[in-house]
Amino acid sequence: MEPFKNVSSIATPFQQANVDTDLIVPSRYLKTIKTTGIGEGLLYTLRFHEDGSPIKSSVFHQPLYANSAILLTGPNFGCGSSREHAVWALREAGYKVLIGTSFADIFASNCYKNGILTVTLPEDLVNELMCAAVAGLEMAVNLEKQEITTDEGRVISFDIPLARKDYLLQGLDEISLTLQSVDNIKAYQEERLQHLPWQSFD
Amino acid sequence: MPLTTNAKPQPATLYDKIWQQHVVDMHASGGSIIYIDQHFIHDVTSPQAFDMLSARGLPVFSPGSTLAVPDHNVPTTARELPIKDALSKQQIDVLKSNARANNITLFDLDDVRNGIVHVVGPEQGITQPGMTIVCGDSHTSTHGAFGALAFGIGTSEVAHTLATQTLVLHKSKNMKVTVNGTLPDHLSAKDIALAIIGKIGAGGGTGYVIEYCGETISALSMEGRMTLCNMSIEAGARAGMIAPDNKTFAYLKGRPSAPDAKKWDAALAYWGYFKSDCEAVFDKEITLDASEIVAMATWGTSPEQVIPVTGRVPNPYDFDDIVKKDAALKALEYMGLKAGQKLSDATLDRVFIGSCTNARIEDMRAAAKVLKGRKISSTIVQALAVPGSGLVKKQAEDEGLDVIFTDAGFEWREPGCSMCLGMNPDRVGPEERCASTSNRNFEGRQGPGARTHLLSPALAAAAAVAGHLIDVKELGE
Numbered sequence: 227m228e229p230f231k232n233v234s235s236i237a238t239p240f241q242q243a244n245v246d247t248d249l250i251v252p253s254r255y256l257k258t259i260k261t262t263g264i265g266e267g268l269l270y271t272l273r274f275h276e277d278g279s280p281i282k283s284s285v286f287h288q289p290l291y292a293n294s295a296i297l298l299t300g301p302n303f304g305c306g307s308s309r310e311h312a313v314w315a316l317r318e319a320g321y322k323v324l325i326g327t328s329f330a331d332i333f334a335s336n337c338y339k340n341g342i343l344t345v346t347l348p349e350d351l352v353n354e355l356m357c358a359a360v361a362g363l364e365m366a367v368n369l370e371k372q373e374i375t376t377d378e379g380r381v382i383s384f385d386i387p388l389a390r391k392d393y394l395l396q397g398l399d400e401i402s403l404t405l406q407s408v409d410n411i412k413a414y415q416e417e418r419l420q421h422l423p424w425q426s427f428d
Numbered sequence: 429m430p431l432t433t434n435a436k437p438q439p440a441t442l443y444d445k446i447w448q449q450h451v452v453d454m455h456a457s458g459g460s461i462i463y464i465d466q467h468f469i470h471d472v473t474s475p476q477a478f479d480m481l482s483a484r485g486l487p488v489f490s491p492g493s494t495l496a497v498p499d500h501n502v503p504t505t506a507r508e509l510p511i512k513d514a515l516s517k518q519q520i521d522v523l524k525s526n527a528r529a530n531n532i533t534l535f536d537l538d539d540v541r542n543g544i545v546h547v548v549g550p551e552q553g554i555t556q557p558g559m560t561i562v563c564g565d566s567h568t569s570t571h572g573a574f575g576a577l578a579f580g581i582g583t584s585e586v587a588h589t590l591a592t593q594t595l596v597l598h599k600s601k602n603m604k605v606t607v608n609g610t611l612p613d614h615l616s617a618k619d620i621a622l623a624i625i626g627k628i629g630a631g632g633g634t635g636y637v638i639e640y641c642g643e644t645i646s647a648l649s650m651e652g653r654m655t656l657c658n659m660s661i662e663a664g665a666r667a668g669m670i671a672p673d674n675k676t677f678a679y680l681k682g683r684p685s686a687p688d689a690k691k692w693d694a695a696l697a698y699w700g701y702f703k704s705d706c707e708a709v710f711d712k713e714i715t716l717d718a719s720e721i722v723a724m725a726t727w728g729t730s731p732e733q734v735i736p737v738t739g740r741v742p743n744p745y746d747f748d749d750i751v752k753k754d755a756a757l758k759a760l761e762y763m764g765l766k767a768g769q770k771l772s773d774a775t776l777d778r779v780f781i782g783s784c785t786n787a788r789i790e791d792m793r794a795a796a797k798v799l800k801g802r803k804i805s806s807t808i809v810q811a812l813a814v815p816g817s818g819l820v821k822k823q824a825e826d827e828g829l830d831v832i833f834t835d836a837g838f839e840w841r842e843p844g845c846s847m848c849l850g851m852n853p854d855r856v857g858p859e860e861r862c863a864s865t866s867n868r869n870f871e872g873r874q875g876p877g878a879r880t881h882l883l884s885p886a887l888a889a890a891a892a893v894a895g896h897l898i899d900v901k902e903l904g905e
Binding site: 300388 | 458461472489519565581583585629635687694698752870873
């Protein structure tokens, strides 16, 4: 995984509750065996009419937010389906940080595995950042310092478990790290199957 | 390694106990390495995971702990014909070749055991109390009905499970949902699930594992318990679970992958450990009175937007929360409904009885009971009955249910995920309205522009007859 780098960008304000992963990527874009080429489907119905013409009023078509790497979200963002395609599509569109009041568990985990930072903040602070984003202000996200700084100089700090922060900053590979414990896993499995013989493989 | 079932010094919940038993090691990233007993894989979320293994030059760690079941893209029409959609075919073919190359058992389309993976696992007796079970599908929570810790994972975690037979996890919080009292006659687990989601919201369970307790839950069949646990994710909880009891053990006995007679007593003794201690502390507790639950249906585009099927669509301006108000306004527009109108006033185009939520034999029976001697409304364009597995289909046919469905005007199909998410040709058209026993009424879920009303199998059958949403009780002779 690529190490997480600090981000300075305008943020896209997207204050909608319970944005589900079907909305983030409709199921017809899941018919792929790759992790790329999914960005086209990102929030498709919010960006395009049924006939494929763009919805010009969509926040995702505003030139102001064209190069945004930060998405400000409503509560329970990423709920529903476990499809990691939702995260791959966001990544493909250039989003590196998501900031909101709450993220669905599986979605947040998928973000983390792909080096995308999810920042959970109280509602008033998210609203404040939404206002800054609507006003077209840039903001900087510094993971080392655990701070978001707006163009106006407002500094908002956020929590993240230390180990998770290191993991993102170093761009570590979770599978490789786990395999450092491979002997323990093998011993565990062997003992478990010995104790629970009905679970052993025929 | 805590494999014995000695009493713990600290009172523990069912979730705590399964967690404690499966901790292998600590991970460098700060999480716990949790051993996974059973991994299910399907056609949509696993191809990229096998690529992630190849990229690292890693083999599948424990093929015997893995079962492959194509279900999402599967056509529900004649199985022997080639799959027309090239992309659907590709995903199924890749699943097959990955399974073959890695010695993973596959229930192929011509196997009577094929079906929706969350119907198949329990049906085969693979799903057992005290296990950890994962699948790249959020409705893996279904398996929690057996007192297993079961949850959906993304594709990176599918790869991690394939490569290590473990996952790196941070422990969730414990939530207890207690339902006491007698559920009114014509209601089912689906109504309970929708009532709970209506109460706590689509994000109410985020960060928690839910344990369902109480006399109403005990009274549910295993099928009903699976429906309830299945919908846990729609309340935001990654997993839902129910402590195993004699009903659980009776369901398992004699199934192909359940412990055989020689090992049965030892298994039973082990399974008995998996219940929350009386003094166990939950981080959050919710209580419902089953006698107050009524027949439920969703009106909006989130499962939390749910009301009694006989009710009126709420007025968005009655919501205090501005975000909920905006969501309601958007939902009404999308659903083509007006504030204050009776839910039963909207005309339906399609009816879908199926999905991992409601495609088990009990669901088919409940729908057939309503349909017997009746015809679906002439205004219904299509009514689909899609059993959850080849074995459910066979059993239903042995009981003559297929004839009841087809006599009423339903199409009786082959098993698969089908119209729940429309990855196969079964879709709801733009602005068409569908009464569906599935789990998600999200925008575009059943097809672009599709309008979904979630409800129970009995209510879906009644809706098919009436041509609109209706309480079974109000259906005339």
